[in-house]
Amino acid sequence: MAYTEKHTLPERSEDCQEAVSSDTTPSLNTEETRGDGVLERYISFVSAINFGFVLECSWEASAVMFQLSLANGGPASMVYGCFLAGIGTTAVAMSLAEMASMDPTVGAQYRWSARFAPRWNKFWGLMQGLAIFNSPDYVPQRWHITLLMWAITLLPLVGNFWFRKILKLIESIGAFLHIAFFVASIVTLLAMAQRSSARYVFQTLTHDVSGWTNPAVAWGIGLLTVTYPLTGDEVVQARTRVPRSMILSVVLNSIMQTTYMVCLLFTIGNVDQVASTPTGLPIIEVYYQATGSKAATNLFVAVMGLVIFTSFFNVFASVSRLIWAFSRDKGLPFSNFFGSVNPYLKIPLNALLLIGTCVALLALINIGSSTAFNAFLSLPALALYISYFLPIFFVFWRRVTQPKSIAWGPFSLKSMGIPVNLFALCYITFIIAWMPLPTVLPVDGNTMNYAGPLVGAVIVGALVDWVVSGRKRFQIRTAVPGPRI
Structure with a gap:
């Protein structure tokens, strides 16, 4: 298959007086072609902000996952961790935004690394927690989660076939709910919930529940609740809009996350009851204690799930384009197949179907072992932060x-x-240091955190592929950069 790319000569400005080096990679123009199809760049600035804004779904994800911090670090880890995560992720976003401005490519981190060298379990757990909350006699089975995953995967997978047509509607609904129910949650909790003391919120450091007795280690592990990834995608006028949308999305989500977590701790109610809830999701118990209504609790938690589900559309869109870009640079086997663009839908259809197939197959692991499955779910977070580290370091x-x-x-x-x-x-290194640690002691087959060994295995596998054929096959394409906008 022949590959062609459209470029125009760059306009010179005071910001770009240096000569273009020999390793310059192509920029994101209005369209790119591969085979018979055209992959269009169609996301406006507002859509770009909504895309990252909803994808991070910061306060919803923190609400779903904060049980980890209850046992490790407690309120001190959540409150001060939010401030640290907000500053740290903003620094990461600014660093990546600068590279996106130079080379706003779909491949992102791997292409930036090559140029300068010398990131769902939350939603599935939320749905099962609601099932247990509304039906106390329900006994969850691992295969139930597998079927739920297949059902939930199908809609965003099929929806991405017409992603361009439904993008603005999905992003607008997601962004509206993200903000509206953030305000509604805070107002409801402050008005109706039992209040905690300021001493509990700002001076409580939990380090004797999970088995980790060292306060520093417990605090560090608890940070994982409030650390989240950043994203970007095909955007018209990408050299200016991608950096702005990245930074703005991170800053806004950091503010919302910090505000929500402080409010949550002040209105958490009976902590022991929240921590031991049979649903496995403390946020359900927090809303129920505050409102005393199952209907209101279902509404708040269901909307959280809806926002997280909306982010699935963004995840499928982003990852399919990453596979397309990596295949286009011959980074995967069968690159011509996965690097093609459907001429009718104008999306990387083969790459999108590959994602759906992988998710469906990985869901089967949960039937045999939930521990092994959870290891696959924690793997992307660790790998994502490593992928941030390399281009920033270079x-x-x-x-x-x-x-x-x-x-x-x-x-x-x-x-x-x-x-x-x-x-x-420094921030990325600090966060990565805690990610491979088990959250509960003593460590056995069920409590082991397999994310570290899995990342190591992936790196070893990639190195083997590089030595055998990857170094001959993989090539970052070079071209004159597109117009300065």
């Missing part, structure tokens, strides 16, 4: 050693680049 090193070799985009950190990059690297 651009930081290039910034220090060869600053004139970088062709900056419209968005540049300028003199703040070195300290921002360095802080982002």
Whole structure:
């Protein structure tokens, strides 16, 4: 299959006076072709903000997952962790946004790394928790979760066939619910829930529940509740809009997450009852204690699930385009097949179907072992932070050693680049250090955190592929950058 790409010569400006280096990669223009199809760039600035805004679904995800922090670190980990995560992820977003401004490509981290070298279990757990809450006699089985995963996977998978037509509606609904029920939740909890003391919220450090007795370790593990990924996608005028949408989405979600978690801790009610709820999801018990109504509790929790479900559309869209981009650069076996674009739908259909197939197959693991399945769910978070670290480190090193070799985009950190990059690297390293640790002691087959060994296995497998054939097959395409907008 022949591959062609459209480019125009760049306009020069004060922000980009340096010569384009030989390793310059193609920018995101209005369309890219592969085979018989055209992959269009159609997301507006507002859609780009909504895309990342809903994808992070920060306060909803924290509400669903905060039981981890109840046993590790407690309120101190959640409150101060929110501030740390907000500052840290903003630094990461600024660092990545600068690279997106230079090269706003679908491949993102792996392409930036190549250029400068010398991220669902929340939703499934939420649905099962609601089932137990409304039907106390219900006894969940692992195969129930597998069937639920298949059903929930089908809609966003099929919906992505017409993603362009339904994008604005999905993103608008998701963004509205994300904000409206954030306000409604806070107002309801403050008005109706039993109040906690300021001492409990700001001075309680839990380190004697999960088995981890070291306060620093317990606090660090509890941070995982409030750390979230960043995203970007095909955006018209991508060199300016991608950086803005990335940073704005992270800042807004950080503010909402911090506000919600502080409110939640002040209105948590009976902590022992919340922590031991039979649903396995403390947030259900928090709303029920506050409202005393199953109907109101179902409404609040169901809307959280709806926002998280809306983010699934974004996940399928983003990952399918990442597979398409990686295949286009010959990074996967059968690259011509997975790197093609459907000429009618104008999406990477084969890559999208690959994702759906993988999710359906991985769901089968849960039938045999929920522990092994949970390891697959925790793997992406660790891998994602590693993928952030590499391009930021490489651009930081290039910034220090060869600053004139970088062709900056419209968005540049300028003199703040070195300290921002360095802080982002320190933050990522700090978060990665806690991710492979088990959340409960003593460690056995059921409590083992397999994310670390799995990441190691993936890295070893990638290195083997690189030595055998990848170094000959994989090639980042070079071209003259597109117009400065």
